Amino acid sequence: MTDLPDHPADVVLASYTCRRCRRFSEHPARVADLSIVLGREQTDDVLIFGGHYMHCGQPxxxxxxxxxxxxxxxxxxxxxxxxxxxxxxxxxxxxxxxxxxxxxx
Known part of the structure; x- marks a missing residue:
């Protein structure tokens, strides 16, 4: 996670790689959404992030x-x-x- 200067203080740059296809992705994300994602059991295929379902690093x-x-x-x-x-x-x-x-x- 990286702070973003042109965004509110609660928005950071989140980066991750899909385990299946190895595709790298990064995008702005709210810290509250990240804490929910990181605090729950993860599946191997789908990341639920801020109300969006993501696979291969894309909504x-x-x-x-x-x-x-x-x-x-x-x-x-x-x-x-x-x-x-x-x-x-x-x-x-x-x-x-x-x-x-x-x-x-």
Whole structure:
């Protein structure tokens, strides 16, 4: 992290490298956002940073929406025909490398 002279005191330059593709990236970031990221368990693929999902050092872009249907029986004693359906709207986000994921909207 490096202080940035033309930014507020709580903004620094954050630098990192993707473990998978080895791509280096750096950008201004709020210290509060960095403390949240550094204080939680990290995944190998996706960095959640200031409300943005990042992969390969770049923010992932919205690639569409999906409507997912989840079905579960109303009771473990009833027949399978008595099922409860739940619909979940998701947004699909994608990295330039092709990696994608779905998030609840």
């Amino acid at each position: 992932m872009e919205k690639a569409g929406s999906e409507l997912r249907r989840l079905t579960a029986p109303l009771s473990t004693e009833d027949a399978a025909e008595d099922a409860l359906d739940v619909y979940l709207s998701t947004r699909v986000i994608r990295c330039v490398c092709g990696f994608q994921m779905e998030l609840p909207e």
